[in-house]
Amino acid sequence: MPLSAAETITQLTGIIGADFVIGEPQRMTSYLNEPRKRFHTGAAAIALPGSVAEVQAILRWANANGVGIIPQGGNTGLVGGQVPLRGDEVILSTARLDRIRAIDPAAGTMTAESGVILANAHTAAENAGVILPLWLASQGSARIGGVLSTNAGGVNVLAYGNARDLTMGVEAVLADGRLYQGLNSLKKDNTGYDLKNLLVGAEGTLGIITAATLKIFPQPEDYETAMVSIANLDAALELFQYLRARARRRLSAYEIIPRLGLDMQLRQGMLDRDPTPGPSPWYALIEVARLTKGASGTLMAAIEGAFSEGILENAVFAESLSDRTRMWAAREQMSEVQSKEGASIKHDVSVPIAEIPRLISEGIAAVERLVPGIRPVPFGHMGDGNIHFNFSQPVGADPKAFMAGAEPIHNAIYDIVLKLGGSVSAEHGIGQLKVDLLRQVKDPVALEMMRSIKTALDPNGILNPGKVLGF
Template structure:
């Protein structure tokens, strides 16, 4: 086995260069564990190809040798999809040397980025061309376009622009046997058969490696307004969303719901400043934008005034400066960190129909508190698209290990409610290793059969990200 490993490593070095085949556990330690520490793997090597051709050669070599390949971008995923297993027999294929922004076409409103370009870099490149690439995530400084495509990333602006699937017009990908699929396209209309690009978006590296993507761009907004709003219930938040859409239309780009507990712990641990005075049960961070600056601020404030007059909201603050806007967002973005200070946290990335969110929150909170007395529910997230991060912090004074040991059992409680409401147990984080068994238990059998047939056709030796999704 040692001779075979040495031969593989030497062959990989001939493809990408010896300096880009890393085997020292100390050098690749960060790539072996996912951000929450739920999965810790080993690897034969971390390989960093510098071109699509090199990716193809690496995959062909591994496929022929029967070596599993774990594709990895920025290593920001939260379900273990980018983490190798514990055998040490897999190769991590890093896309971080695929750094080129190949083209920006402002007439077609399309930008072609290679897989290793970070989301923040793609956003900045679009702005330089006076365009907007609207995908926005907390990890945007680290996560990569290839990873965003492979996981069908969602984030903060789905209400207005959709997930990564809606933001991609084409992909370049490499199959397990080294074949290059050039489905890059700048076209909005192309009715020539199957949606091949769609196979790879959301596939989590189980069908091939995305090496580049064509991304949709939008006109850069000329006006933006942000407000932090207090209200008494999630149903009032839905009422506010209706008023905002009536008055601002598609200009509503973000609509984040924040529970009182999430708000309080963020302030308690000094991670943000209070945007509003007084105590309120629920909060919303709402943002809207427009390509027409004239009258936009009046329209935005008018929507909030109407909501106040109708008794929908209790208080609101409109950001008067860029710094104040950043302060509002700092509170929202700091909630996960605040939860760390509160001890163990069992997390759920779920979605239901937007109108069902209030009922889901009420039923799930009651069920969790009955299941784990003293547990502190910490829901927040993207109310505008029905995606709520229904997190649960351990009881005060309780044992963290004992609480986290009930992770699967609590998942069953929450996911059972989600299923009854026709929702999803993975709204935007994917399946990876964490939710693989749950997918097998809950996915429609016909749909699951199609997924398995596609996997068998494109990766018959099952070397692409083994053990993930299916």
């Protein structure tokens, strides 16, 4: 017979102690309220293990009793992968697994436990004279385990790659409590399947990551940052190709921002002043790392060349840290401001970089036909093909009625994405939000392979049940 909530709490208390088991509904709120407020199912309990051995003990117990375990880091996920689906699961919070185990600047590695807050990992790296280039808007609360479990990207993918690219090894607890000891710093290791890459991006459905060895890099001497005006997205693509040919790997970020999103931030008081060079339908936020002393001017020279060739209309450079901070705030606040402007329908998609102008133009036209007055707010990582294709409700519309009409909008965008050879989930994952969508768009052979792996590693289905594959 399934365990009752009371039995679950009692037995977990015997494993990790009463101070680290939460059973009262009012104390669970912060673990259950995910950012988009789409999912509202309760949990049997919250468990906060303080060691890898305690994680192992919890999973041995859960596997023996058929209890679903949902790993949760900072609860910043946007597709419901970190919150309950059924109501009888236990959320296993990694918050107490928060040690930086080692930093080796000479080897270019950091070993961090899964509960380390990403911003704290940045600070630890910077104190050692290096950088960890995983940079997300939610880094003040996102934790390493969750970032790896969703294979998060962020704004530095262009130069450094996404979470999987930055992971050299992982330590993970399997469904039956065994410990996979895969922490290493080898650049070459051809001894069979790459199990690290299987666990990174699996959203906790194959094992619970407890620590990881991550790549760190020398700190740049400085950054050159600019906001440029662009007439249209074909010009944005041309400018990106122009800059990449000249700055090469020093081009660390190339983000597109629509004027509408900036106007929202100014209206909501989220920016103290306009960081752009002037009115324009689109802007590109561009950053180049200055790796050595005396190497400044790369971005300015490239932009001056692009201006002379008519690729861009105007530009403003960050002349101080406050300028750079304001420019990046304009990018990082794009999602937040939409919640202040009412309901929004969101898509985390990717297409080949050359298809971004077509994706956005066709997508906006298709959705405006469905909902006249809708406010398109597409923005994001043009340099790696990942666009957050969001739509805010028409001014004065009823939020609930607007969200009730989301499905035709989703279908219109995903049809275009798939036609262009893209992905319906670029960096947010599948979670519980996109389970049905994954079944519709994924190659059947790939799905069968994924199901076989899940069954082999988690035969009793206790790891994040119902997420990604739906079982």
